[in-house]
Amino acid sequence: MFFIFDWDGTLSDSTATIVLAMQRAAEDIGWQRPEAEVVRNIIGLGLPEAIERIYPGINTASSAALRDAYREHYTLIDQADPAQLYPKVLDTLHQLRQQGHILAVATGKSRRGLDRVLKALELETFFHASRCADETASKPDPLMLDQLMAEVAMGPEVSVMIGDTEYDMEMGRRAGMDRIAVSYGAHIRDRLIPYEPALCMDCFSQLLSWKRLANPLEK
Numbered sequence: 001m002f003f004i005f006d007w008d009g010t011l012s013d014s015t016a017t018i019v020l021a022m023q024r025a026a027e028d029i030g031w032q033r034p035e036a037e038v039v040r041n042i043i044g045l046g047l048p049e050a051i052e053r054i055y056p057g058i059n060t061a062s063s064a065a066l067r068d069a070y071r072e073h074y075t076l077i078d079q080a081d082p083a084q085l086y087p088k089v090l091d092t093l094h095q096l097r098q099q100g101h102i103l104a105v106a107t108g109k110s111r112r113g114l115d116r117v118l119k120a121l122e123l124e125t126f127f128h129a130s131r132c133a134d135e136t137a138s139k140p141d142p143l144m145l146d147q148l149m150a151e152v153a154m155g156p157e158v159s160v161m162i163g164d165t166e167y168d169m170e171m172g173r174r175a176g177m178d179r180i181a182v183s184y185g186a187h188i189r190d191r192l193i194p195y196e197p198a199l200c201m202d203c204f205s206q207l208l209s210w211k212r213l214a215n216p217l218e219k
Contacts, residue, residue: 011105182204
């Protein structure tokens with residue numbers, strides 16, 4: 001099967017870093033500090049789309065300044081206290097690879113940001129493919145999933161999107177593939193269930209017990 005993972009809030013426990021970086025960035029440019037829940041709500045979107053959600057109607061210059069400040073703060077915070085993978089993530093990913101499955105990342109991070117964290121975790125060559133928000137359309141547009149499937153020559157019938165937000169679930173639904181939600185990320189379980197995920201995991205290792213692993217073509 002082809003497993004496509006969101007990064008922040010799904011594989012990486014980076015939600016608090018994102019919130020703090022956005023709050024500090026807003027203060028830097030003299031804008032009102034957003035509440036933590038407001039920032040959590042936009043995790044998963046591309047950065048320009050996320051900023052527009054937080055500050056509707058923000059002008060181009062202010063948006064660019066906020067993006068630059070956010071990237072700077074995120075890097076500084078993450079270098080001082082690197083976001084770790086959630087429990088059981090690395091072991092589970094290794095087991096999936098050993099079973100012959102194809103793994104990819106579909107993230108709202110920038111390419112520079114994803115490459116930096118993969119290098120820090122020594123996972124630069126671990127995933128078979130990846131797409132970042134600055135390379136394609138932002139979630140929930142399914143374009144990044146379509147591009148990933150084309151890259152590895154796998155169709156939606158044997159692909160699954162795993163994520164922690166409504167944007168991940170909606171993107172997977174639009175791409176015509178199964179969705180698996182995680183309950184521990186940015187969006188609570190009650191927001192994810194309406195998207196009819198095949199599974200909603202409280203721990204990442206539950207993925208190994210998903211019934212379709214035994215028969216990928218059985219819906």
